[in-house]
Amino acid sequence: MADHDKMPVDELTGIETTGHEWDGITELDNPLPRWWLWIFYASIVWSIIYMIFMPAWPALPGFDGHTRGLRNHSERANVAVAMSELEARRGPMFAELQRVVDEQGVRAVLDDGDLLNFTLAAGRSAFGDNCATCHGAGGGGFIGYPNLRDDDWIWGGSYDAIRQTIAGGIRWDAHPETRFSQMPAFGRDELLTRDEISAVTDYVMTLSSLTVSADADLVLGASVFETQCATCHMADGRGDITQGAPNLTNNIWLYGGSREQIQASIYRGPYGAMPSWENRLPEPVITALAAYVYLLGGGETLAQASGPETGEAG
Ligand code: HEC
Numbered sequence: 139m140a141d142h143d144k145m146p147v148d149e150l151t152g153i154e155t156t157g158h159e160w161d162g163i164t165e166l167d168n169p170l171p172r173w174w175l176w177i178f179y180a181s182i183v184w185s186i187i188y189m190i191f192m193p194a195w196p197a198l199p200g201f202d203g204h205t206r207g208l209r210n211h212s213e214r215a216n217v218a219v220a221m222s223e224l225e226a227r228r229g230p231m232f233a234e235l236q237r238v239v240d241e242q243g244v245r246a247v248l249d250d251g252d253l254l255n256f257t258l259a260a261g262r263s264a265f266g267d268n269c270a271t272c273h274g275a276g277g278g279g280f281i282g283y284p285n286l287r288d289d290d291w292i293w294g295g296s297y298d299a300i301r302q303t304i305a306g307g308i309r310w311d312a313h314p315e316t317r318f319s320q321m322p323a324f325g326r327d328e329l330l331t332r333d334e335i336s337a338v339t340d341y342v343m344t345l346s347s348l349t350v351s352a353d354a355d356l357v358l359g360a361s362v363f364e365t366q367c368a369t370c371h372m373a374d375g376r377g378d379i380t381q382g383a384p385n386l387t388n389n390i391w392l393y394g395g396s397r398e399q400i401q402a403s404i405y406r407g408p409y410g411a412m413p414s415w416e417n418r419l420p421e422p423v424i425t426a427l428a429a430y431v432y433l434l435g436g437g438e439t440l441a442q443a444s445g446p447e448t449g450e451a452g
């Protein structure tokens with residue numbers, strides 16, 4: 139501030155001016171309002187008290203990034219405490235799930251009400267966080283992303299098969315034990331002629347009892363199928379879970395069941411991929427997910443599934 143003693147006084151009001159002048163207009167040097175000053179002083183006092191008790195100054199060396207304050211308050215620590223309390227509560231349930239599944243098989247989970255509730259809740263929440271973007275909220279699937287609720291399994295519907303699929307992923311190069319197979323692109327790579335592709339498309343449609351046109355060449359279609367397709371989809375077209383080759387006889391289609399869509403699958407050789415989850419999710423979460431998906435699938439209601447073991451759930 140400039141020296142007040144030398145400031146001119148405004149003639150009209152008798153108040154000293156700041157000395158600023160714009161085209162003859164001068165600025166009066168009024169004191170700050172008292173109420174304003176008190177709030178100002180109070181906030182200074184408050185900030186000092188706050189700095190003493192709460193974390194305040196960032197980036198001071200030796201203070202782990204910031205001053206701690208007398209209360210040593212930390213939101214991050216509070217979250218960590220809440221998380222570890224949650225873990226402590228869920229940990230034994232996850233361990234119990236793992237033990238029951240390992241020792242008695244996944245179906246035993248159905249006989250233990252608390253464990254079943256826990257598994258379904260933990261599985262549903264992990265599914266919502268990690269899987270629903272591709273498989274749909276309830277696992278209902280989309281074109282290219284299989285329905286996990288039905289009876290039809292590309293890679294196997296036993297608990298162990300599902301767990302392996304989730305852990306290793308599908309056609310996921312980064313995982314050494316990923317599920318892998320590759321259908322040739324019969325059209326794009328010119329392994330078959332247009333007529334042969336058209337004929338085998340019609341033949342595949344008849345396997346699911348879909349109507350084909352009267353002039354379809356089913357004799358050619360059957361012979362192409364036998365020589366080109368049966369190694370993976372089997373001679374009867376029922377597929378092979380060890381190769382991830384879908385069943386072509388049940389009218390359930392991963393890539394769509396119109397004539398055009400089936401022909402497109404044969405033309406391009408689909409190559410569906412799923413990430414491996416082994417290093418992204420903790421072991422017991424994968425177990426809960428596999429149990430959850432297993433219990434979703436197979437087309438069985440839980441009541442039916444709790445009956446005697448009937449082999450694969452799918
Ligand atoms: C990025 C998309 C994507 C995400 C995320 C994803 N999946 Fe998949 N999943 C796929 C695709 C695509 C396939 C089919 C691959 C194929 O063509 O064989 C598949 C197949 C599967 C299968 C095999 C189905 C069968 O019929 O054999 C299971 C089981 C499965 N997913 C479970 C899960 C679970 C559990 C999660 C969450 C942890 C998950 N997926 C997350 C894309 C995804």
Ligand code: HEC
Pocket residue numbers: 292319320321322324338339342362363366367368369370371381382383384386390391392393394400403404407408409410411
């Ligand atoms: C090397 C093994 C292999 C051979 C040979 C093969 N396929 Fe496939 N096929 C597969 C696999 C694996 C898939 C699933 C790919 C995926 O999930 O992305 C598939 C998928 C399909 C689909 C899509 C099914 C759906 O649900 O949408 C059709 C249709 C099909 N194959 C028809 C044929 C026909 C016709 C031939 C012979 C001309 C043939 N395949 C030969 C492995 C094979």
